[in-house]
Amino acid sequence: xxxxxxxxxxxxxxxxxxxxxxxxxxxxRFENDAAFxxxxxxxxxxxxxIKAVQTPPPRWLALxxxxxxxxxxxxxxxxxxxxxxxxxxxxxxxxxxxNFRWFAWRPLGAAAAGIVFGMFxxxxxxxxxxxxxxxxxxxxxxxxxxGPAPLVTGIPQELNVWCGDESELVETYEGMKPAxxxxxxxxxxxxxxxRVSSKPxxxxxxxxxxxxxxxxxxxxxxxxxxxxxxxxxxxxxPEAERYDGVVTLYALGQLGSTEENLYEDALALSHxxxxxxxRDPSSxxxxxxxxxxxxxxxxxMMKMSFRxxxxxxxxxxxxxxxxxxxxxxxxxxxxxxxxxxxxxxxSTQALP
Amino acid sequence: MNADETDLTTLLDRIERGETDLYLQVxxxxxxxxxxxxxxxxxxxxxxxxxxxxVFVTAWRDLASFKRGGDFSAxxxxxxxxxxxxxxxSQQRRASAVERFQAEVVRIADQQLEAAAHHDEAGxxxxxxxxxxxxxxxxxxxxxxGLDGARPARLAEELQTTVPAxxxxxxxxxxxxxxxxxxEAHT
Numbered sequence: 001x002x003x004x005x006x007x008x009x010x011x012x013x014x015x016x017x018x019x020x021x022x023x024x025x026x027x028x029r030f031e032n033d034a035a036f037x038x039x040x041x042x043x044x045x046x047x048x049x050i051k052a053v054q055t056p057p058p059r060w061l062a063l064x065x066x067x068x069x070x071x072x073x074x075x076x077x078x079x080x081x082x083x084x085x086x087x088x089x090x091x092x093x094x095x096x097x098x099n100f101r102w103f104a105w106r107p108l109g110a111a112a113a114g115i116v117f118g119m120f121x122x123x124x125x126x127x128x129x130x131x132x133x134x135x136x137x138x139x140x141x142x143x144x145x146x147g148p149a150p151l152v153t154g155i156p157q158e159l160n161v162w163c164g165d166e167s168e169l170v171e172t173y174e175g176m177k178p179a180x181x182x183x184x185x186x187x188x189x190x191x192x193x194x195r196v197s198s199k200p201x202x203x204x205x206x207x208x209x210x211x212x213x214x215x216x217x218x219x220x221x222x223x224x225x226x227x228x229x230x231x232x233x234x235x236x237x238p239e240a241e242r243y244d245g246v247v248t249l250y251a252l253g254q255l256g257s258t259e260e261n262l263y264e265d266a267l268a269l270s271h272x273x274x275x276x277x278x279r280d281p282s283s284x285x286x287x288x289x290x291x292x293x294x295x296x297x298x299x300x301m302m303k304m305s306f307r308x309x310x311x312x313x314x315x316x317x318x319x320x321x322x323x324x325x326x327x328x329x330x331x332x333x334x335x336x337x338x339x340x341x342x343x344x345x346x347s348t349q350a351l352p
Numbered sequence: 353m354n355a356d357e358t359d360l361t362t363l364l365d366r367i368e369r370g371e372t373d374l375y376l377q378v379x380x381x382x383x384x385x386x387x388x389x390x391x392x393x394x395x396x397x398x399x400x401x402x403x404x405x406x407v408f409v410t411a412w413r414d415l416a417s418f419k420r421g422g423d424f425s426a427x428x429x430x431x432x433x434x435x436x437x438x439x440x441x442s443q444q445r446r447a448s449a450v451e452r453f454q455a456e457v458v459r460i461a462d463q464q465l466e467a468a469a470h471h472d473e474a475g476x477x478x479x480x481x482x483x484x485x486x487x488x489x490x491x492x493x494x495x496x497x498g499l500d501g502a503r504p505a506r507l508a509e510e511l512q513t514t515v516p517a518x519x520x521x522x523x524x525x526x527x528x529x530x531x532x533x534x535x536e537a538h539t
Contacts (some may be wrong), residue, residue, distance in 0.1 A: 001523040009519055012457060013395055014450035014497040016515045023453055031460050041461055045468060046526050048392025050484070051400075051498055053477055057383045058401045060376075066409045067372050 004029055008040050033098040059233040108116040119127065135218075138333040139210055139226075143180035144169055150185060156209045156258055156301065164206040164303075165192045173327055179284040184331035187306050188310045197259045200321045203246070203305040206330055209255065212293055212300050215337045229272075229288035229334050230304045235327025236279045241310035243328065245274040247287045247304055251297035262301075265292045274308075284331065304330045361420045368415065373512075375415075377407050382390060386428055389469050393436060393458050395500055403439060407432045429469055433462060446539050473537060483532035491525040 011162035030037050136345035142162075147170045150162035159162075171182050178184035188202035195201070215224045232245030248271040250262065257265040274290030295301070310316055310321040348349045361379070366442035367374045384409060390400040410431050410455075418427050426449070447455065447465045454495075458465070484495055490511070504518040 001520055006516060006519050006523075009499065009523075011450070011453045011516075013504075014448070014501060015499040015504040016519065018449075020449070023449065027453065027456055027460075029456065037461060037464070040457075041465060041468060042530075043523070043526060044395075044457070045392040046467070047499065047522075048390070048395060048400075049388035049477070049480060050495060050529075051395065051397055052384060052387035052391045053481055054484075054496065054498075055397060057387065058405065060379065060405055060408065062405050063379065063408050063412070067375055069373055069376070092421065153530060 002036075002039070004036065005039055005043065009043060009047075012044055017317050029148045029159055038069075038192070061232040068267055074260055085117070086323055088154075093313035095199055104184045106218050109163050119130050135339045136336055137215070137339070138334070138336050140208075140333060142181045142333040143178065143331055145181045150206055154192055154195060155257060155262060156245070157210050157255060159211055159255075159299070160207060162208050165189055165195075165201075166206045167204070167206060170329075173329070174235055174281070176233065176235060176327070176329065178329075180330040181331075183202060184329045187325050187328045187330060189322050189324055189344060190306075195259075199259065202308045202319050202323050203315075204323065204325050204328065206304045207301055208333075209252070209301045211298065212251075212337070213298050215296065215339055216293060218341070219339045220341050222339065224293040224340075225290055225338045226293060227288065228302045229286055231284040231286055231332045232277060232278070232304075232306070233284045233329045233331070234277050234306075234325075235281050237326055239279070240310045240311060240314075243277045243325075244286060244307040244309055245277055245305070245330075246307050247272050247289050247302065249291050250303070251291070251294050252299045252301060255299060258303075268292075276309075278289070281327075302333070302335060304333060306330075313320055360424055364415065364418070364420065375412055382425060382428055385425055386432060386471075388477070389429055390432055390436065392469075393465065394439075394454060399439070400471075403432065403435050406435050410435070423470075426466075427468060427472060433466065437462075475537070476533065479533045479536045480529060482536060483529045487525055487528060487531060491528065493519060494521045495525050497527075 005024050007018055007022050008030060011018040011023045011026060024312045026226060030040055046213055052222055072083050147162070150164055150167050151167050153163050154165070155163065161186075165187065167187045170186045171178070171184075171185050185206055187206065190201040190204045212224065212226065226249060228247050228249055229247070230247050234243055237243065248269060250257075250265075250269045251267040252265055253267060254265075266352075270289045270291040272287045274285045274287040306325055308319055310319060360381075363374055363378060367378070384402065386404050387400055390407075391397060392404050394403070398530045407428060412429075418424065426458055436458060440451070440458065443451055443455070452477055472510050478503050486494060487495060493511075494507060497503050498520065504515045
């Protein structure tokens with residue numbers, strides 16, 4: 001890079017020390033050298049766009065005030081939402097503790113159009129709803145100690161039952177211990193006997209549906225944010241392979257979705273992931289996500305998945321279908337809701 | 353008018369007839385463009401978002417003055433440019449060296465920045481995001497971190513390199529992104 005361009009960018013972004021004299025010099029060149037100016041402009045325009053697309057828009061509180069609308073009024077999805085959606089695909093940093101992602105809800109129409117959307121953001125900078133919500137209730141704290149083994153029937157068709165792909169409950173596995181209690185779920189395959197779907201399957205899923213209507217009733221028009229987390233672990237697997245641990249939340253208007261139409265049925269979804277699980281069986285790795293329940297949501301399906309991903313020269317099509325998981329475990333699934341009731345709008349009350 | 357313009361005209365007509373909430377659709381449609389445009393001149397995201405909000409509020413109040421069938425993006429950017437100049441003027445006395453520098457850049461290149469934005473192709477944002485996802489991991493990390501404030505120094509420490517090297521890496525990433533976006537635009 002041209003040294004003057006570097007000085008210019010450091011002065012413009014504030015990310016590096018530039019003396020007053022250097023600042024003056026590059027500014028003078030910026031003013032008088034058209035080629036240099038064009039080069040600088042190209043860089044700062046791209047830097048600005050990169051910054052804007054990597055963070056979700058604010059809540060536009062003053063705008064809502066100006067419009068006389070309450071925050072949370074829906075807007076139809078647009079390419080901006082698609083961009084936000086795409087963004088979750090590009091957040092690709094491996095980490096022991098996956099970051100939280102916040103999603104806002106979107107109306108049904110866009111889901112039907114096959115777009116999954118969401119404004120998500122890194123946990124610290126933005127949140128669609130503020131971090132301090134009214135009442136927090138634990139929905140689930142599952143370490144698989146006492147219940148039956150998950151059903152191997154794919155997507156749950158009833159409430160409060162663990163279902164999914166081939167799995168089993170185990171106590172220990174080659175020295176690996178549960179994260180909580182004495183049991184954990186071992187995911188065996190990315191499908192189950194009797195699976196009927198034209199879609200490839202490289203995810204081994206464990207799912208459960210919960211009824212969220214009571215919480216929305218309690219919120220009485222306010223906001224309900226649901227959070228889910230799970231711990232993932234894997235026995236040592238070949239270094240040439242990559243597995244992710246993923247948690248996903250789907251807001252549903254009714255039960256009965258199938259693998260084929262779940263994506264379209266979802267009123268909103270969000271996911272968090274722990275990418276590139278390590279090969280150390282002594283460490284459990286957390287993935288977590290949360291979202292704001294959309295109007296019309298009656299149920300939420302939470303899904304914990306192991307995902308086989310291409311690594312190195314592999315491509316997606318070269319991956320086995322179904323995937324046989326050698327030693328992949330889920331434990332300590334936790335779900336909670338935060339309820340913030342709507343604040344009465346006194347301005348619209350009739351005067352005595 | 354193309355389909356988008358017709359769609360926007362319909363939307364604006366409905367908003368003027370009282371369907372106020374539809375303005376949020378307009379905001380959603382243009383927010384990335386506007387925030388990207390402003391961030392390309394301010395870089396500070398908090399200020400960018402504050403100004404973007406002011407622009408949308410002003411546009412809402414002046415909606416009747418927008419000529420149907422016109423370039424709504426350009427109209428918003430026009431409001432944004434005024435707001436930006438006001439912002440720089442109001443900051444003049446207490447501006448940091450970075451802000452003064454940015455203000456000078458805008459003073460010198462305001463019209464060219466607008467002209468460049470005017471020629472941005474549709475779909476640029478989506479292509480950018482796809483292309484970021486295809487960057488090598490190290491470059492992606494640099495791009496995610498950004499270059500403002502103490503970030504380059506922190507990242508340099510993490511990557512055991514220097515701040516100038518972080519700028520070089522970001523520059524390299526930008527080159528790859530531009531190439532990638534150009535290719536994607538033609539496929």
